[in-house]
Amino acid sequence: MKALLCTRYGGPDDLEIQNLPDPRPGPGEALVRVKAAALNFFDTLIIAGKYQYKPQMPFSPSAELAGVVEAVGDGVTGVRPGDRVAAYVGSGAARDMIAVDSGRLVKIPDGLDFDRAAGVCVTYGTTLHALKDRASIKPGEILAVLGASGGVGIAAVELGKIMGARVIACASSDDKLAFARKHGADETINYATDDLKEALRRVTGGKGADVIYDPVGGPYAEPALRSIAWKGRFLVVGFAAGEIPKIPLNLALLKGCDIVGVFWGSFIERDPAGHRANTEQLLEWCAQGKLSAHVHAVYPLAEAAAALKAIAARQVMGKVILHP
Numbered sequence: 001m002k003a004l005l006c007t008r009y010g011g012p013d014d015l016e017i018q019n020l021p022d023p024r025p026g027p028g029e030a031l032v033r034v035k036a037a038a039l040n041f042f043d044t045l046i047i048a049g050k051y052q053y054k055p056q057m058p059f060s061p062s063a064e065l066a067g068v069v070e071a072v073g074d075g076v077t078g079v080r081p082g083d084r085v086a087a088y089v090g091s092g093a094a095r096d097m098i099a100v101d102s103g104r105l106v107k108i109p110d111g112l113d114f115d116r117a118a119g120v121c122v123t124y125g126t127t128l129h130a131l132k133d134r135a136s137i138k139p140g141e142i143l144a145v146l147g148a149s150g151g152v153g154i155a156a157v158e159l160g161k162i163m164g165a166r167v168i169a170c171a172s173s174d175d176k177l178a179f180a181r182k183h184g185a186d187e188t189i190n191y192a193t194d195d196l197k198e199a200l201r202r203v204t205g206g207k208g209a210d211v212i213y214d215p216v217g218g219p220y221a222e223p224a225l226r227s228i229a230w231k232g233r234f235l236v237v238g239f240a241a242g243e244i245p246k247i248p249l250n251l252a253l254l255k256g257c258d259i260v261g262v263f264w265g266s267f268i269e270r271d272p273a274g275h276r277a278n279t280e281q282l283l284e285w286c287a288q289g290k291l292s293a294h295v296h297a298v299y300p301l302a303e304a305a306a307a308l309k310a311i312a313a314r315q316v317m318g319k320v321i322l323h324p
């Protein structure tokens with residue numbers, strides 16, 4: 001089988017496609033033929049050795065997939081050959097076939113295609129955990145989403161609307177903001193041309209956002225926090241801008257707000273049943289058309305470098321999918 005491999009830390013052009021023996025499912029595992037593997041921003045970091053999670057070399061990038069069960073190992077009862085399944089696997093999905101702990105597999109509902117199913121687990125899973133478990137967002141609250149057209153960003157726009165929030169999408173271009181509005185955002189702020197702190201105050205009538213969802217960090221986190229509402233929750237999701245902001249703690253005091261960490265990877269290890277229930281719910285919402293699971297582009301495995309470069313160049317809206 002073909003596999004995209006990271007054999008040494010580097011950039012997208014350092015990845016190689018190699019032929020490997022077909023994997024065999026061990027006890028408790030299922031062999032899945034990968035139909036679609038999704039990329040996330042963190043794949044650009046993992047292949048460079050700059051992410052907190054460092055898989056053993058050589059490894060395939062891509063943390064999530066959709067495919068068909070080909071065979072099952074001893075003791076597997078939850079899935080059988082022919083089932084359409086999706087899974088979060090941490091890394092290793094960018095290949096023809098993968099042996100996966102069958103407990104990680106969730107069946108894909110009818111009516112949801114492989115490309116959209118592949119990209120649901122991480123972005124929507126992170127965001128459901130963030131808004132529901134970490135921010136306890138309530139209907140009628142104001143949610144500001146930074147990087148609102150990216151993978152987790154657009155998930156926050158859509159899930160914010162499902163949870164009854166008024167959503168302010170913030171992004172770096174008018175095209176990205178139009179995309180966020182199409183996906184449900186009530187208001188938009190272009191933080192490349194507008195002052196983020198002032199604009200957030202303006203569109204909230206001076207009150208500020210109750211919940212701020214920040215997957216970007218860099219120069220945007222502090223101005224956003226300075227406009228948060230009393231008793232607001234600032235969700236620390238990621239640092240796509242590269243720089244981890246250093247926040248003056250007096251802001252938390254003055255605003256009476258919470259700065260709340262979101263670590264989905266740890267959440268799913270600690271609460272696998274909660275993760276499974278969330279994933280089933282999210283796939284169902286996608287099948288029903290309540291969530292878009294928008295696919296920005298599909299690349300063949302051989303063009304994975306171009307796919308990763310597009311993510312790093314801030315060009316992507318929604319998800320990027322690889323086809324083995």
Ligand SMILES: NC(=O)c1ccc[n+]([C@@H]2O[C@H](COP(=O)([O-])OP(=O)(O)OC[C@H]3O[C@@H](n4cnc5c(N)ncnc54)[C@H](OP(=O)(O)O)[C@@H]3O)[C@@H](O)[C@H]2O)c1
Nearest residue numbers: 041147150151152171172215237238239240241262263264
């Ligand atoms: N905490 C968790 O559990 C968790 C889970 C999943 C992902 N994450 C993190 O969330 C962040 C976003 O992930 P994603 O997969 O949604 O990424 P993505 O699709 O690439 O979106 C990232 C967004 O960040 C903005 N951005 C600003 N500066 C950027 C830069 N220098 N390079 C790239 N993007 C930049 C872009 O929007 P604008 O151009 O509009 O600014 C872009 O749309 C990453 O840091 C990731 O590691 C965290």
